[in-house]
């Protein structure tokens with residue numbers, strides 16, 4: 468009996484070595500952890516249960532039947548817990564054929580995808596892999612097709628998270644692209660459909676991997692990645708933090724964690740947050756941090772379209788999604804990028820029953836040919852569509868400007884905002900006073916005294932929250948210092964909100 472047990476342990480040891488000590492050392496030398504080390508770091512201590520450790524590829528082409536068969540076939544799969552809650556996980560093992568995907572490797576991932584969907588728990592993929600295993604040809608492509616199909620079926624049912632932790636190409640970027648969030652590690656991870664060598668051959672462009680698909684490219688320019696971290700350890704620990712914000716599925720409620728931050732807490736400094744000069748910026752993140760539990764805010768897409776801020780926080784221990792115009796960047800204007808960013812985040816929250824708190828200070832949509840040629844109408848419509856279809860609790864606070872179409876878009880009462888509040892500094896109008904007077908009193912333009920009088924008249928009438936409040940578009944005008952208390956009470960009141968959209972196969976959001 469002992470001998471059998473020892474044999475098992477020996478087989479396990481061999482499997483744990485993946486592509487061998489040499490390749491593990493190379494992985495470490497590049498500043499990367501191995502697949503198993505990553506899983507250990509991600510999950511609660513000793514909670515990982517592995518499946519199919521001994522699976523091997525069945526390829527016989529290109530001498531693959533003569534070569535080494537490595538148990539596990541380049542991916543470590545299983546489940547475990549993060550702070551006690553179940554997650555499914557797969558980690559690509561770069562030491563085995565560069566983590567590339569074979570038919571059997573795909574079947575291992577498919578099993579985990581199926582289990583996560585059936586048992587309604589999040590799935591996290593740790594990617595460090597070169598795409599389809601070239602020696603397997605169509606068998607590998609078919610394998611990817613099976614992974615993609617499952618990504619799509621699980622979308623909106625369970626959270627799917629991808630962490631890019633090495634050079635990733637082909638299917639190892641397309642599968643992440645269909646998941647909810649993508650995170651990268653700076654300087655060691657890259658994402659591209661084809662690598663620099665192929666780019667050189669096809670387009671004659673010379674680029675480095677970093678220039679083509681490094682973390683800085685994908686968190687700022689392309690917006691493919693939601694956030695980047697300095698190393699594997701930081702990325703994995705932050706994934707634990709993210710999972711704590713998310714429900715396990717679309718039929719689950721948001722998690723509730725103990726909070727030591729009094730929901731009744733007032734913050735007098737908020738009464739002076741808005742500068743006297745309406746054209747002076749302030750940092751909306753200050754309001755976010757002061758409003759939410761313990762100032763804990765997990766920002767999504769913080770380096771892209773910084774004129775809108777999106778991310779997760781908690782109020783009374785329960786997750787909320789925050790969407791806020793950022794006056795510090797482009798005066799908080801809505802442009803194409805900000806609209807797309809906001810829309811995707813709102814839709815994620817709506818999929819997973821996460822209430823949305825919207826902080827509004829927006830001078831409108833950004834005018835100009837660059838925006839119009841770039842499809843501002845369609846991208847702006849995405850945000851409008853996302854807010855309008857969302858059935859989760861929606862609480863809106865207008866802190867200052869809510870001008871033009873952007874007023875409607877930003878979770879207004881007309882888009883089924885449940886409770887719409889305004890600070891006394893709110894200005895709700897079709898546009899700012901100067902622009903408005905120049906248009907409606909064009910005949911008076913040559914008379915500065917008259918223009919000043921008209922401007923004052925317009926400001927008094929429209930640049931306050933009270934015209935909107937008179938019509939019932941604003942439920943209440945509140946003291947800034949009481950924002951946290953108000954929002955906490957409203958969210959508690961809305962906790963069992965039930966609202967359904969008409970039956971449809973799915974909507975046709977302007978993609």
Ligand code: HXC
Nearest residue numbers: 564565567596597598599600601611634636637638641662
């Ligand atoms: C088989 C692969 C492989 C692959 C890497 N390897 N990619 N083996 N199939 N796709 C192996 C290498 O042969 C090498 O083996 C080991 O992994 C490490 O690779 P290196 O090239 O030495 O590493 P590095 O220089 O860091 O470069 C990593 C890389 C590069 C950028 C990922 O290997 C690369 O460009 N690979 C090919 C990417 C690609 O074009 N894949 C197909 C995509 S098509 P040894 O034995 O030397 O250690 C696809 C279709 C999906 O995925 C459908 C999409 C819609």
